[in-house]
Amino acid sequence: MHNRRTLLITAATALTGAAFLGTPAFAAADLSAFVNDVANEAITSLKAAGPTDPERAAALKPILLKYFDMPGMAKHVLGAYWKKITPEQQEAFVGQFTNYIASVYGQRFKAYKGQKLEVKRVRDEGARAIVFTAVAEGSEDAGARVDWEISSNSGQPLIADIRVEGLSLSDTHRQEFTSVLSQHNGDISALMGILKNKSLVN
């Protein structure tokens, strides 16, 4: 009885799900391969980079530009302030934001101890997909949950956000950036100055 009901629900969900979700832009296997590639390339180039923080930042920046939706993330982290600045300011902000992210997260790779990434599952909803992974040190280790949000708006998969143990990179930066902007009456140059001070690459 229970089995038959489960089967029915599964079939019904499959049908309605397929109807509502439309055709995913990319196969789930492609998406997990994509995340694996990005992680491997990042690890390889950060390992090859020198030990100093600016060197790490410089190694991470090309990966951000290639695989991450930096304009989309920059727009998200400014909230409603994005619309209040000129297109030139927007473009400058995307660049400065990329340098800042490369600098901050390049430093954090110091702690890399050969952890392995394992794709747990993929949820693909067309324009947006999430690849759920676990990053673990060994087979004993349950690993940290790392979720990769992928947007396919531009026709190729790009990473739009990373969540580590439920903590979103984009949402966290959005809170601090909008907090700084509201303290400076929405003056983008104040935020740009602070980000420049924290950046180790140009």
Next chain:
Amino acid sequence: MHFELKFGRVLLAAGTLSMALAIAGCASEPDPSDEAAVQAYNEANDPLEPMNRYFFEVNHFLDEVIVKPFAGYYHTALPQFAQDSVRNVVRNLHSPTILANDMFQGSFDRAGDTSSRFLINSTLGVAGLIDVADMFGIKYHDEDFGQTLGYYGSGEGPYLMLPVLGPSNPRDLAGKIVDYALDPLTWVGYIYNVGWINTVRGGLEGLDTRARNMQAIEELQKGSVDFYATIRSLYRQHRNDAIRNGEDPDDMLSGITNDIPEDGENAPTVMLTPTTTQGDGVPQVSEAN
């Protein structure tokens, strides 16, 4: 005498609080015509921001002069297994409150885990010093009454930065008080007049957590453009994640997932989630059948 002392402390705390309120006042609301500022204000959900920032500074100062140095000694002086033992004992002592909250949320699988862990670790694990249950594959999980309230749909309320205790909100603060009353250790402390047991456990827990996150906190602070806002955001996200027991939010609503096709076929199979975490806080529809 004991009660008078406590009462005095409460008065002192209340006095400090009202003084800080008087100094700082409430956050000035943004100009309603400035939609970006209004959005930022609403998303921050922090009407007491000036007072919260004041206590954040106080806590930060206490951390710099007391907690961080001690945590540094603790981290360098104690070998890793000793630090793990401290954490294991503290976690084991929390088992009764975790168990109660597992039950409140109706997650009996997790309640089973918590009781097994408590029994195994209190005996084989020598009063909780060794996490034997973990070796048997029964993993530790956290639960508290703030999460229970969240599980039943209670909103978090405005952000609060508590002196010494750190980030919170009305929901989690109420949860802390309930957990304190639920905790057998509280009553052992009262009945046998050994209230310091609770303080020692709290102190050790804080110290151990601080020591374990030494580098992470340092990097976070270094990279942050507004450390207060960063902590506020992280606290909220962490609590939301804890209430969901780490499940994906949309997952709980739709229960839809895609399996990874093995041979690279284009159409993914959509099916009802047969996740490993069934019964872990996710309301079940047809469990009775």
